[in-house]
Amino acid sequence: MSRKVLVLGEVRDGSLRNVSFEAIAAARTVAEGGEVVGVLVGESVSALGAELVQYGADRVVVVENDKLKQYTSDGFAQALVAVIEQEKPEGLVLGHTALGKDLSPKIAGKLSSGLISDATAVEEAGGNIVFTRPIYSGKAFEKKIVTDGLIFATVRPNNIAPLAKDESRTGEVSSLSVDVKDLRAIIKEVVRKASEGVDLSEAKVVISGGRGVKSADGFEPLKELAKVLGGAVGASRGACDADYCDYSLQIGQTGKVVTPDLYIACGISGAIQHLAGMSNSKVIVAINKDPEANIFKVADYGIVGDLFEVVPLLTEEFKKLKVHS
């Protein structure tokens, strides 16, 4: 059964986020041969339409309005619902990002639709579109279907492979005019704290520090390593509680959930609280002085040693590898 499926392309700092390309790939599965329509919402975003097409959208609908310069749930919901009313899709996919988490339940509420949040896989099985999502802090998974409303899901970054970019693909980019009004919550100021460098939730490589880093300065070698690998720096609750870093870096049951290709845990004991935020990473490396540390139980590779010795050596070794390859 082919379906028309909308995908919201999420724009940050003037560029599309990777998770939007992953959402297009998911939408292709949901569409079962039907049309995938990209949606862009913002002040001046139509130039990004072509890229959504190159990643697999068939065409793009753009809603531009100066009241949509910054995300607000009211403004973006009005824009997206207007596109839904015009296109009458059977499916809708967003990234499970701060924006997607905030906006999707409102849209689901407005449309009185089911919604499957934080999907890590999607497949067609037995006539249904089946989403897989982690539950109980990643200790179990559930397979879920929507039984009423749109086939509506948000997809977790880094889990569904995007389609290969095809620069020869073309598709129509049309605009829809929406009267955006009655914004009840207005952003006055954005204080940048975490977003220098690579976004933690979308990073392919995460270098994470625990109590073993001992101080704020102790994060420096981790930052060096992250820079060489193009990765992001994270932390355990212990490191945040000890004030070595900002809570925005915390990975765990409270804090962020990450699933990078490579997770390097430095001086982290591996409390369950922390494992809940990173145990679904593809490859885990543990560096810890204590050979009995729990983190070695979930690690693919471990080095027993002082992180202040091991991490700089690793940084040098990765630099050499980069030069050779």
Added chain:
Amino acid sequence: MNIYVLMKRTFDTEEKIALSGGKINEDGAEFIINPYDEYAIEEAIQVRDANGGEVTVISVGNEETEKQLRTALAMGADKAVLINIEDEIENGDQFTTAKILAEYLKDKDADLIIGGNVAIDNASGQVGPRVAELLTIPYVTTITKLEIDGTNVTVTRDVEGDAEVIETSLPLLVTAQQGLNEPRYPSLPGIMKAKKKPLEELELDDLDLEEEDVEAKTKTIEIYLPPKKEAGRVLTGDLNEQVQELVQLLHTEAKVI
């Protein structure tokens, strides 16, 4: 000020997870107030203490949920409401819970509704915004700071580590992020007082809801545990050699670099 807290009783995910009959085995497991809802309860108490008014904690759950509601009362909430759906709803989803909560709240003239931003068991984060949408009031999710001046509200919101400062107004629904406050532990006098505080128990009937009004819009068809991970390799030898070996393994065996 008329303040409501949306609370969920959750399985403590620090517990070991096992399946029985295709479901998560809850026998003997520890149940707690969802940790993000503890921030919500604490914030509600602080807002009441600063502005006057009353804090009512609501939960959609079963009779066991009374224990977590009593804990909330012991922390300092004034009243609790349990909407017990155990006998009527077997497979609810976020729509079900949001619809029930909104039906209860629709004529309560709430000034402020606070929930956790996500529950640690099912982790969908949908219920708060869905309730706000059903009540047609604004909402702000994942907040780390709340300042109220009359009906004007300034909220700081965590957005993937950055902070957004948002201006809005009452009535309002917010969902709590870690960092909003430090939830208190119930004191002994608090626990004694909580036993006498009102805890109302309702069923769908009392809200004029039929089962079909709250029928889930999604369905879980399978629950499974992830494949057990094989023990990893702890490298040995000279530290320099270990580091070289690790980089080679990540490059050629794991192929992540």
